[in-house]
Amino acid sequence: MSVPGHHNVAMVTGAAGGLGGVIVRCLAAKGYRVLAADIAGDAIEAFTADAGDRVIPHQLDVTDKAAFAAALDRARAEWGGVGVLVNNAAITRTTPVFDIAPEEFDLVTGVALKGTFIGCQVVGAHMREHGYGRIVNIASLAGQNGGTSTGAHYAAAKGGILTLTKVFARELAASGVTVNAISPGPLNLDSVRSLLPPEKLAAVVGTIPAGTLGDPAYIAEMVTMLASPQATSAIGAAFDINGGLFMR
Numbered sequence: 312m313s314v315p316g317h318h319n320v321a322m323v324t325g326a327a328g329g330l331g332g333v334i335v336r337c338l339a340a341k342g343y344r345v346l347a348a349d350i351a352g353d354a355i356e357a358f359t360a361d362a363g364d365r366v367i368p369h370q371l372d373v374t375d376k377a378a379f380a381a382a383l384d385r386a387r388a389e390w391g392g393v394g395v396l397v398n399n400a401a402i403t404r405t406t407p408v409f410d411i412a413p414e415e416f417d418l419v420t421g422v423a424l425k426g427t428f429i430g431c432q433v434v435g436a437h438m439r440e441h442g443y444g445r446i447v448n449i450a451s452l453a454g455q456n457g458g459t460s461t462g463a464h465y466a467a468a469k470g471g472i473l474t475l476t477k478v479f480a481r482e483l484a485a486s487g488v489t490v491n492a493i494s495p496g497p498l499n500l501d502s503v504r505s506l507l508p509p510e511k512l513a514a515v516v517g518t519i520p521a522g523t524l525g526d527p528a529y530i531a532e533m534v535t536m537l538a539s540p541q542a543t544s545a546i547g548a549a550f551d552i553n554g555g556l557f558m559r
């Protein structure tokens with residue numbers, strides 16, 4: 312296996328968010344240079360201010376293909392290319408299924424599903440050209456079981472990400488590019504704890520066999536495991552990290 316010099320350059324979307332931030336810091340701590348991309352320009356600037364020179368903030372709307380290509384160009388200019396892509400950006404709405412307007416459906420699926428598609432297409436083509444790459448798509452338990460409070464559009468988008476992961480994995484496998492997904496259950500993040508009132512949150516936690524919300528740091532560790540040059544045989548896999556909430 313030939314590993315290009317930029318194998319340790321990563322691009323993470325949704326980098327200013329709860330999980331994205333943990334992933335960026337974990338990759339940086341393991342020696343990766345990281346283009347930390349998020350639509351929230353101010354938040355990503357603030358977040359990366361103390362993250363050291365290994366991390367560059369970059370404003371990116373993942374639903375914009377030209378903008379994604381420009382983000383790739385920036386990483387190429389700074390560091391020679393991108394070896395790792397983590398498609399992590401997503402939004403949720405708790406709207407009940409019969410109340411979801413088509414515009415809201417497009418918005419939610421646009422960020423998670425179309426954004427992941429564009430990322431795999433744009434950065435996947437670059438990786439194929441170099442004969443090396445690691446793409447990790449952040450899906451969700453909701454994409455497997457339909458979700459509960461996170462919204463039908465969100466669940467459908469996450470299910471779609473699991474399917475796209477297989478499609479791109481098959482397409483890119485012979486080029487030294489792996490594509491895999493991680494499906495977390497509810498994580499111990501502010502965004503989760505604030506989504507539900509305390510008694511409902513306690514009820515959700517009560518259904519998790521492990522008895523706790525998932526640890527974002529463990530998801531980040533799994534990202535770095537799948538991002539490493541040694542991770543050659545995981546192709547189109549989905550890793551269920553949900554405290555035993557869903558087994559298959």
Ligand SMILES: NC(=O)c1ccc[n+]([C@@H]2O[C@H](COP(=O)([O-])OP(=O)(O)OC[C@H]3O[C@@H](n4cnc5c(N)ncnc54)[C@H](O)[C@@H]3O)[C@@H](O)[C@H]2O)c1
Nearest residue numbers: 325327328329330350351372373399400401451495497498
């Ligand atoms: N939090 C959980 O319990 C949980 C569980 C399962 C899966 N996940 C998944 O983990 C990922 C991160 O979740 P989180 O809890 O950190 O969410 P979060 O809301 O904290 O972060 C999401 C980030 O995505 C950014 N974003 C939104 N639209 C964007 C766009 N168009 N382009 C670029 N960036 C955009 C936001 O600005 C935000 O910083 C998501 O894919 C989510 O579905 C989270």
